[in-house]
Amino acid sequence: MEILKRLSLDVKPIINAAGVVSTYGGASMPQEVVEAMSEATQVTLRIDELQGAASKFIVKITGAEAGYVTCGCAASLMLGTAACLTGYDVDRINRLPDTSDMPNDILIANSQRCGYDHPMRAAGAKIIYVGVPSGALAPGQIYAPLIEDYEVAITDRTVAIAYFDHEGGIPPLEEVVSVGKKYKLPIILDAANSVPPVENLRKFISMGVDLVAVSGGKGIRGPQQSGLLFGKRDLIAAAALNCFVPDFSGGYASYDKWNPPLSLVAKEKLRGVPHHPVGRGCKVSKEAIIGLLTALQILTNEDGYAKEVKRLRLLLEPISQRLQGVRGVYIEITDKVPGGLPVIVLSINRLELGKSMDQISQRLKEGDPPIYVFAPRRFGDKCIVSALGLNENDATIVADRLYAAITSK
Structure with a gap:
């Protein structure tokens, strides 16, 4: 890659067959998105407008x-x-993240406890984990909280209830929304990897969710630093006020002279102008905003999703064909995964192959270029091969290297 040489960056390019994993660069952007971002560099705009x-x-x-466009799903949260x-x-x-002497509890099911609540705590929230089992659980068991x-x-x-979207969530999201409505508490939904399918862009709002957070750099294929x-309306306005800084061209903006965009902020509900809020580090560039909106336009066009599914299947097909007939290897192209886009689910019989999926994955990483598939230990002898980060040449390399890693002694 020439840019790495020009900047003398000692970094080895990889092939990302793991999908939307941020560590590996996420999904590749369509050329139209790249061009839109490049075009955005040539114009100056007020970010609030x-x-x-x-x-x-x-x-x-x-x-x-x-x-509101953010710099990632974590920023959205x-x-x-x-x-x-x-x-x-x-x-x-102006006080955040100092929440002393103000309500700051956010409820999350104990079974959904994870590292993704860090952004909420960073804003100043105190997380209250809901649902305590009446007795000790066996290893691997999870207590599914009741709605009560x-x-x-x-x-x-x-101040709110947070919920992490995943298939088969308990209690169901609909029931949690009903509790929020009953007690007039907003529901914050982490739907980072829930779009596509495209219908989810409207589904959660129609269910009554108050705030939906989605990643822009996963299945939407926008910039990696977007969400x-x-x-x-009032919650999005408050989110914006906790992020952007008013006009400083003449020093601190006075309330009388400040004109926030009416489509975002109802100025008459404010008693003053906020300055340097807690979300200052969540600011997003004009290039990222334009890039994400372009990616959304492509995906939501009449045949946008169908074209993306077809593109991914064409990339996965040579990988699948290369592994057909290999003893101890089982291949399925499926869209029954988070995000709803086709992937290869590759399963092996370690007794027949004499090696584990962890060993196969490690061999792929040690090659040139390194190849990463999605093979967390909880998957056992399965892995997922995604084409969201691949081009045609990458797909050919993945097919050959996977075959070699599986069949070599």
Whole structure:
């Protein structure tokens, strides 16, 4: 890669057959997105006005009241949390992440406890994990909280309920939404890898979710440093206020002279102008905003999703064919995975092959170029091969190297 040589960067390019894993660069962007971002470099825009226009674009494709482009799904979660903590209260916006003497509890099911609650805590929230089993659980078992566990945990310090979208979630999202409505608490949904399918852009809003956070660099194939936050107008306004900084061209902006985009912020609900909020580090470039909106336009066009499915299947087919007939190897191309886009599920019989999936994966990583498949230890002797980060040449290399790693002694 010439750019690495010109900058004297001692980094070896890899082939990402693991899919939307951020560590490996996420999904590749369509050429139209790359060109749109390049075009955006040639124009100067006010970011708040661009975000206001972007909100209108997002509203059309999601059915939400408003939307905001962020620098990733984690940023969406942080800003969404900040919105629930502060609303339009400028004093609270200026204080975050200090939430002393203000309600700051966010409920999350104990069974959904994970590292992705860090962005919420970074905004100043205190996470209250819901659902405690009545007895000790065996290794590998998880206590699935009951809906009443949420109700019991609600206090006057509760500001929101957070939920991580995945198939078969317990309690179902619909029931958690109903609790939120009953107690007038917003629902923050982490749907990082839930788009595609395209219908999910509207599904969660129609279910009554108040804030939906989605990654822009996964199945949408926008810039890796982009994300979406969409939902209730006042919450999106509060999220924006916790992120962008008013005009500083003449020093700190006065309230009278400040004109935030009306499609994002109802100025009359504010008593002043927030300055340098907690989400300052979540700011997003004009190039990333334009790139993500372009990727969304491509995906949501009438045949956009169908074209993407066809593209991925064509890339996966030579990999599948190369491994057909190999003893102890079982291949399935399926879309029954998070994101709904086709992948190869590769299973092996380690007794027949005399090696484990972990050993096969390690051999791929040690080759030139290194190849990464999605093979976490919890998968055992299975892995997922995704084409979201591949081109035609990559797919050929993956096919040959996988065959060699599996069949070599």
